[in-house]
Amino acid sequence: MIRYFKDIFVSVWSVLVGMVVTFRHLFIPAVTIQYPDVKLKLPERARNRLYVNIDDCIGCDQCSNACPVDCIEIETVKSLPTEDLGMTSTGQKKRLWVTKFDIDIAKCCYCGLCVPPCPTECIKMTDVYEFSEFDRHNLIFNYSALTPARAEQVKTKTAAYEKDQAAKKAAAAAAAASAKVAQSSSTGSPPTSPLPKPPGGDSTSS
């Protein structure tokens, strides 16, 4: 019987205590952050979307090799000796046209492994995390400074140059070879030509 009254008292009392607690919470400022209006400050070294400062890129392909998910695709073309691609801000000479530097950020796992190998420190992770798209293909970011037409132009130019060089080289090689042959035949030095003189001709001449 005492237990019965005690139970009633305890339950009524605990309801009242609970109501006081919840009523107090009614006036405690909410912890909610209204996201698009208010944003939390990210940690200093937060790793989010990749960014490439293409002006500093020398096209060494090291970031692409470091990437565990192969989200970086780089294509380079050698520059002509006559062309000057300038220097990076770290003082390295740029020798390659970077015709393609695509990062598929949809594949990126934000590990940051691409950042340390970069010799010119041009690839880095930024604090940008709002880049949602309706189409997955829009998440492939093109960082190459060259327009597709320009890249094509560079490619054909270099190819032509290389072809030209190869042709020249071949020609040179051929010339060298023929020269060698010519030399060997014209000078006809005895050690190089052990062939016996044709008996007929020689006899007639002598």
Place this chain on the structure above:
Amino acid sequence: MPIWWQLLEVLTSFSERLIDKVEQILRNILDNDIVVYTVMAFVPLLWVVPYALFAVWLERKVSAHMQDRLGPMRVGGWHGWAQTIADILKLIQKEDVVPAAADKKLHFLAPYVVFVGSYAAFAAIPFSSAYIGSNISLGLFYIIAVSSLVVVGILMAGWSSNNKWSLFGAMRSAAQIVSYEIPTALALLVVIMITGTLNLQEINQMQSGWFWNWFIFRKFPFVFIASIIYFVASLAETNRTPFDIPEAESELVAGYHTEYSGMKFALFFLAEYANMFAVSAIASTLFLGGWNSPFGDFLSGPLWGVFWFLSKGMFFVFVQMWLRWTLPRLRVDQLMYVSWKVLTPWSFACILGVGLWMMVAP
């Protein structure tokens, strides 16, 4: 005297018999009793629907702030005030899904029965000294009787859905409402013993004057305890937490309205909130003086009566929400324990106490 005060007085005197005038005008135009009564039946709906929209929003805000959240903040600008309007527009557009194995007729009928049950109670609720839907002498009895229709609708919904969770919810609801109607009625009986009438308008008039004339402060502490018993039992009757086992989300998906979607679900929702206000209205009428001003003649009158009545009702609605976000759900056996072993004996004790008091000092 400020101009708005005069304006208010003009408005008050005009509204004195406003409803009667409206009815008179309608009668002149339409000249058909049935049509006039049908139109007049929609008058409480002018309060119930905006109230339900507001209460759903309020519930979400109260729950959010009690948990240190913000709740809806976007729709409509200021603190998401238009959220429920957007929700109801969404519900209207939604597909009305009826399960293939459901009993189609009962499944269709159930939400209407539930809503009619809770809305019919508004017919006898006195909103003001000038307005009561139907000033019948058995008002309170009528409200208790007609609000039992809700359980029929709930049972209908749960059983016709042909879903075990719905059926569980419906059975629990039936068991709960049947057992909690007893303490509810007994607690109201405590007041009826003092008033000697079931007419809610007369009960209101008995409590006019200052707030110590309210029944909650009379025959202390018997009526006070009865008011608490009534409030607790009414929570169970409206399926509100901590007595929300009929729609216990974590156990029964959504209870009896699991298989409802679109407008029918909205009707269940509307009925629940209408029911909440109906029981709050009865509590405020019987215990807190209804449309009477707490300060005697100050701020009293038919229009102020509406204000006082609605604010007292909304106070109880707020307390219901407050309790919902304070208490966990009761177990089924605890529910039955509270009803049969606590509330019912204590309401009998209150009846006995008031009876003896009235016998000794009438």
